Amino acid sequence: MDKANVCKILKIVGFILVVLLLGIVVVVYKLEHHTEVIPTQCKIVLNTENKLEKLQQSCINIPNEKKFDCFPRGIPDQNSCNLRGCCWSPIADFNKQIPSCYYPANFRSYKVTNVTKSIEGETLLLSITRQSVYPKNVKTLLVQISFETKSRLHIIIKDYENERFEPPYPQIPATKKTPETTDYIVLVDDDNFGFAVIRKYTRTVIFDTRNIGGFIFSDQLLQLSALISSKYIYGLGEQTNNFLLNTNWEEIALFNHDTTPKEHTNLYGSHPFYIAMEEGGFSHGVFLLNSNAMDIILQPAPAITYRPIGGILDFYFFLGPSPDNVIQQYTEIIGRPFLPPYWSLGFHLCRWGLKSLKDTMDLWERNRDAGIPFDVIWNDIDYMDNRNDFTISPNFTGLGDFVHQLHNIGMKYVIILDPGIASKLPSNTYPAYDEGIKQNIFIQNSSGLALEGIIWNYPKGTVFPDFTNPRTTSYWLQMLTKLYKEFQYDGLWLDMNEISNFVNGSIYGCDDNVLDNPPYLPKIHGERLNYLTLCMSAKHYIGFHYDVHNLYAFAESMVTNSALSLIRKKRPFVLSRATSPGIGHYAAHWTGDVLSTWDAMKHSVGDIISFNMFGIPMVGADICGYTGNTTKELCQRWFQLGAFYSFSRSHNSIKANDQDATAFGEEFILSTKKALEMRYRFLPYLYTLFWKANQYGESVIRPLFFEFPKDENTYTQNTQFLWGPGLLIIPVLQEKVISITSYFPQSIWFDAYTLESYESNGTYITISAPLDKIPLFLRAGYIIPYQEPSQTVEKSRKNPFGLYVTLNDTLQATGTMYWDDGDTVLSFSDQQYNLLEFNYNGTLMKSSVLTWNYETTMTLDTIYVMGLSNKFSQIFINGQNHSYFNYDSELKVG
Numbered sequence: 001m002d003k004a005n006v007c008k009i010l011k012i013v014g015f016i017l018v019v020l021l022l023g024i025v026v027v028v029y030k031l032e033h034h035t036e037v038i039p040t041q042c043k044i045v046l047n048t049e050n051k052l053e054k055l056q057q058s059c060i061n062i063p064n065e066k067k068f069d070c071f072p073r074g075i076p077d078q079n080s081c082n083l084r085g086c087c088w089s090p091i092a093d094f095n096k097q098i099p100s101c102y103y104p105a106n107f108r109s110y111k112v113t114n115v116t117k118s119i120e121g122e123t124l125l126l127s128i129t130r131q132s133v134y135p136k137n138v139k140t141l142l143v144q145i146s147f148e149t150k151s152r153l154h155i156i157i158k159d160y161e162n163e164r165f166e167p168p169y170p171q172i173p174a175t176k177k178t179p180e181t182t183d184y185i186v187l188v189d190d191d192n193f194g195f196a197v198i199r200k201y202t203r204t205v206i207f208d209t210r211n212i213g214g215f216i217f218s219d220q221l222l223q224l225s226a227l228i229s230s231k232y233i234y235g236l237g238e239q240t241n242n243f244l245l246n247t248n249w250e251e252i253a254l255f256n257h258d259t260t261p262k263e264h265t266n267l268y269g270s271h272p273f274y275i276a277m278e279e280g281g282f283s284h285g286v287f288l289l290n291s292n293a294m295d296i297i298l299q300p301a302p303a304i305t306y307r308p309i310g311g312i313l314d315f316y317f318f319l320g321p322s323p324d325n326v327i328q329q330y331t332e333i334i335g336r337p338f339l340p341p342y343w344s345l346g347f348h349l350c351r352w353g354l355k356s357l358k359d360t361m362d363l364w365e366r367n368r369d370a371g372i373p374f375d376v377i378w379n380d381i382d383y384m385d386n387r388n389d390f391t392i393s394p395n396f397t398g399l400g401d402f403v404h405q406l407h408n409i410g411m412k413y414v415i416i417l418d419p420g421i422a423s424k425l426p427s428n429t430y431p432a433y434d435e436g437i438k439q440n441i442f443i444q445n446s447s448g449l450a451l452e453g454i455i456w457n458y459p460k461g462t463v464f465p466d467f468t469n470p471r472t473t474s475y476w477l478q479m480l481t482k483l484y485k486e487f488q489y490d491g492l493w494l495d496m497n498e499i500s501n502f503v504n505g506s507i508y509g510c511d512d513n514v515l516d517n518p519p520y521l522p523k524i525h526g527e528r529l530n531y532l533t534l535c536m537s538a539k540h541y542i543g544f545h546y547d548v549h550n551l552y553a554f555a556e557s558m559v560t561n562s563a564l565s566l567i568r569k570k571r572p573f574v575l576s577r578a579t580s581p582g583i584g585h586y587a588a589h590w591t592g593d594v595l596s597t598w599d600a601m602k603h604s605v606g607d608i609i610s611f612n613m614f615g616i617p618m619v620g621a622d623i624c625g626y627t628g629n630t631t632k633e634l635c636q637r638w639f640q641l642g643a644f645y646s647f648s649r650s651h652n653s654i655k656a657n658d659q660d661a662t663a664f665g666e667e668f669i670l671s672t673k674k675a676l677e678m679r680y681r682f683l684p685y686l687y688t689l690f691w692k693a694n695q696y697g698e699s700v701i702r703p704l705f706f707e708f709p710k711d712e713n714t715y716t717q718n719t720q721f722l723w724g725p726g727l728l729i730i731p732v733l734q735e736k737v738i739s740i741t742s743y744f745p746q747s748i749w750f751d752a753y754t755l756e757s758y759e760s761n762g763t764y765i766t767i768s769a770p771l772d773k774i775p776l777f778l779r780a781g782y783i784i785p786y787q788e789p790s791q792t793v794e795k796s797r798k799n800p801f802g803l804y805v806t807l808n809d810t811l812q813a814t815g816t817m818y819w820d821d822g823d824t825v826l827s828f829s830d831q832q833y834n835l836l837e838f839n840y841n842g843t844l845m846k847s848s849v850l851t852w853n854y855e856t857t858m859t860l861d862t863i864y865v866m867g868l869s870n871k872f873s874q875i876f877i878n879g880q881n882h883s884y885f886n887y888d889s890e891l892k893v894g
């Protein structure tokens with residue numbers, strides 16, 4: 001892609017004559033155009049002939065919700081609008097949402113010139129019929145429609161003649177196998193190129209680009225619109241939203257960016273993936289594999305418009321049919337989530353502003369002494385000398401010994417690591433910089449020298465390792481190995497990797513070029529691409545920052561994950577703030593610098609569910625919020641909710657008061673302990689869910705509609721969530737509330753504390769939620785393994801197991817349990833694991849060992865059976881008559 005030239009403004013002078021004659025509206029264009037210095041590659045070709053276009057018919061029948069914006073990010077008038085061949089019809093819309101300038105239905109931009117069909121799909125050639133106003137329209141496009149599997153369809157649209165950027169991550173495996181039959185059919189319009197994807201069995205049209213106009217494929221703007229099957233769509237992150245996406249003219253910008261989460265702002269990660277519910281409870285997913293900055297617009301038709309500013313259009317369609325099938329099909333191509341080490345499922349304690357090892361030890365000690373279930377203590381940038389990576393502050397002398405002490409009691413230690421390396425230390429004093437320069441692994445500015453920005457480092461000045469360069473892998477391993485000799489950290493926390501920068505572009509700014517100043521700028525925070533990040537013209541091994549920006553954290557996580565397994569020879573734990581599709585294979589995620597407010601806590605529920613859809617099931621928000629001071633009640637409720645995040649960590653900004661579990665007195669400690677003990681109790685179940693995510697791509701945390709897809713009432717629920725199919729969590733998300741009226745889909749539900757049953761046929765039920773309790777319910781039909789909690793997971797892991805058996809209407813229940821040593825790298829491939837299956841068929845409870853390769857003692861000592869209609873008469877375990885059992889006739893629990 002060229003970069004050094006700037007397209008100067010094209011001045012267009014024209015006037016339009018509208019003649020009304022006998023009711024026939026004829027629009028006459030008379031145009032002249034005159035240009036100032038247009039570099040050849042920016043030349044805009046206009047159709048300047050006097051031209052009569054009967055726009056009328058194709059304009060008047062378009063209802064507002066189906067108007068597709070022909071003048072995005074601009075202020076059109078009739079003149080400029082008609083110049084684009086579009087309809088002009090300003091309407092009083094104070095929110096300026098309904099476009100005044102929109103595409104006519106028969107707007108043609110490409111036509112099909114050649115079709116080759118085979119059993120594997122179709123290949124089309126498209127030829128441009130109308131230039132868009134954006135520079136460098138691609139003349140000939142290649143469209144490849146591939147029937148990859150029964151439920152996966154792949155449609156690529158790219159330049160036939162020239163290679164364009166395509167993201168190397170995630171690496172899509174070659175899992176294609178031409179199916180005998182497919183769940184979809186594809187229809188293509190030839191004369192005015194467009195296509196429709198249809199679910200074969202229901203005839204539901206799930207994605208239809210035909211005859212709605214506006215298809216553009218230019219060098220720095222690609223645009224494709226489609227009508228979609230329903231307004232029930234989810235995903236398209238990372239954004240602060242209400243989980244169910246708003247289709248009322250919502251503009252979603254995706255471009256990794258470090259800012260306080262708020263609505264209508266591009267945040268740390270970019271995931272152009274959505275999942276939709278169709279009529280009848282069927283579900284599908286659509287993924288655009290494209291790493292460039294983009295806008296995605298949702299409108300009430302319902303319809304979607306994609307506007308990436310580079311790359312190609314590479315779409316995957318997943319036909320489900322269940323929502324969890326969609327996630328399985330998505331993670332099959334982007335990469336299955338990593339299996340976390342067992343210790344990382346415990347509670348993590350962190351804060352910024354622990355100024356010394358002593359501060360850290362004090363915090364650790366008072367939480368240990370209070371009996372808080374607790375496994376991992378963290379340090380933020382405080383542990384570094386002048387906040388420079390791979391150094392230790394004099395205030396942290398003795399850190400190595402402290403970490404040994406932690407390891408001796410089965411606890412772990414995790415540190416922050418920023419990508420930026422200090423660039424202004426005296427030469428030969430800072431190997432991380434000197435080696436990086438020597439090995440030439442830093443991202444370069446457009447003059448070919450290491451690009452300098454400013455982050456936390458002192459003296460001010462920062463350069464950035466280019467993790468897309470294969471040489472950086474050994475550099476990073478070398479630096480991490482040296483640090484590990486100082487103290488044996490157990491996991492790494494990758495912050496600031498959007499990339500975040502305290503200056504725009506670099507300390508020298510950015511030179512004037514088409515990458516930093518594209519003809520179409522997505523609606524991003526800061527209104528410029530290099531706002532608080534690098535210059536778009538900066539060079540990585542695999543391309544310009546313009547194309548690679550959203551992939552940086554992926555590359556960093558991949559390299560860090562592999563370095564950690566080489567250094568520790570144990571299962572790696574990496575936490576990343578920035579994310580992109582497939583990163584869940586290497587890293588977990590936290591939702592960044594959220595505010596300490598009730599609103600932020602409420603949004604975190606939708607956020608963690610969305611990230612499970614993005615294939616990053618290990619995710620949590622900072623408990624009690626990061627920015628600002630919390631209140632006691634907010635923090636108490638947030639600890640209860642946070643105990644059920646798949647990644648449970650309390651963290652805090654340097655500017656805020658303490659908010660750890662001991663900060664608010666005895667009653668607070670007791671309720672927090674109670675919530676975290678419930679988490680620890682269910683860890684064998686949670687771990688099994690993570691294993692299923694790793695093996696089959698199932699989600700760990702689910703919204704209600706994943707389990708009850710035919711129940712439309714579940715589609716809008718965003719205040720409760722499930723762990724797998726069997727455990728329902730209903731957090732209190734409002735101040736001064738001690739009872740909640742919550743939707744319970746049709747099932748029998750058992751209170752996880754009292755084992756009382758609630759039968760619901762799909763109704764709202766009011767449950768009590770006193771300040772010291774988070775409501776938890778077990779769903780009928782499942783067998784859930786548990787262990788009595790101890791203060792660390794290492795201790796809990798050694799306790800005897802129990803089972804919660806919840807019988808459904810037909811007195812049946814099933815469950816599985818995965819178990820291994822919790823820390824070996826790739827224990828599944830090595831087959832060093834045990835897999836048990838449980839089944840209750842009405843009379844007999846059966847436990848079958850499917851695999852037993854991990855030698856250990858597992859004792860089962862308690863089984864709760866809920867939903868029994870009669871007392872057991874006798875209980876036999878392994879053929880032996882046992883007489884020790886209780887039956888509570890009121891609860892029907894044995």
Ligand SMILES: *[C@@H]1O[C@H](CO)[C@@H](O)[C@H](O)[C@H]1NC(C)=O
Pocket residue numbers: 113114115116
């Ligand atoms: C269409 O493309 C195929 C394969 O590239 C080629 O063999 C064929 O000649 C083309 N047909 C036309 C009409 O251009």
Ligand SMILES: *[C@@H]1O[C@H](CO)[C@@H](O)[C@H](O)[C@H]1NC(C)=O
Pocket residue numbers: 355356382393395
């Ligand atoms: C080191 O610790 C002392 C005592 O707690 C504190 O005053 C000082 O600010 C710390 N230094 C840094 C760089 O945090």
Ligand SMILES: *[C@@H]1O[C@H](CO)[C@@H](O)[C@H](O)[C@H]1NC(C)=O
Pocket residue numbers: 445446447448449450451452506508509510511
């Ligand atoms: C690249 O960085 C060098 C200093 O390292 C600086 O002199 C030069 O101006 C920078 N180039 C651009 C285009 O910013």
Ligand SMILES: *[C@@H]1O[C@H](CO)[C@@H](O)[C@H](O)[C@H]1NC(C)=O
Pocket residue numbers: 503504526527528531532
């Ligand atoms: C960085 O960009 C923002 C937004 O465009 C602008 O307000 C700010 O002045 C810029 N900062 C510098 C140092 O140029």
Ligand SMILES: *[C@@H]1O[C@H](CO)[C@@H](O)[C@H](O)[C@H]1NC(C)=O
Pocket residue numbers: 627628629655656657
């Ligand atoms: C939190 O409260 C303390 C005093 O209790 C105050 O000094 C501090 O500025 C507050 N922090 C924020 C972020 O409001």
Ligand SMILES: *[C@@H]1O[C@H](CO)[C@@H](O)[C@H](O)[C@H]1NC(C)=O
Pocket residue numbers: 761762763
């Ligand atoms: C649920 O049961 C109640 C009372 O038995 C009944 O009025 C209601 O119609 C039922 N709702 C559904 C969705 O079946």
Ligand SMILES: *[C@@H]1O[C@H](CO)[C@@H](O)[C@H](O)[C@H]1NC(C)=O
Pocket residue numbers: 780781782808809810811812813814
């Ligand atoms: C009861 O649970 C079993 C096992 O999970 C399941 O196969 C069956 O369909 C369930 N029956 C009802 C009525 O939900």
Ligand SMILES: *[C@@H]1O[C@H](CO)[C@@H](O)[C@H](O)[C@H]1NC(C)=O
Pocket residue numbers: 841842843844
């Ligand atoms: C449960 O399984 C046992 C052994 O397979 C069988 O004897 C019994 O009839 C089954 N009970 C039901 C209700 O299916």
Ligand SMILES: *[C@@H]1O[C@H](CO)[C@@H](O)[C@H](O)[C@H]1NC(C)=O
Pocket residue numbers: 874881882883
């Ligand atoms: C099992 O033990 C109970 C209680 O001790 C006894 O009543 C019953 O007869 C025993 N059943 C068998 C088959 O031994």
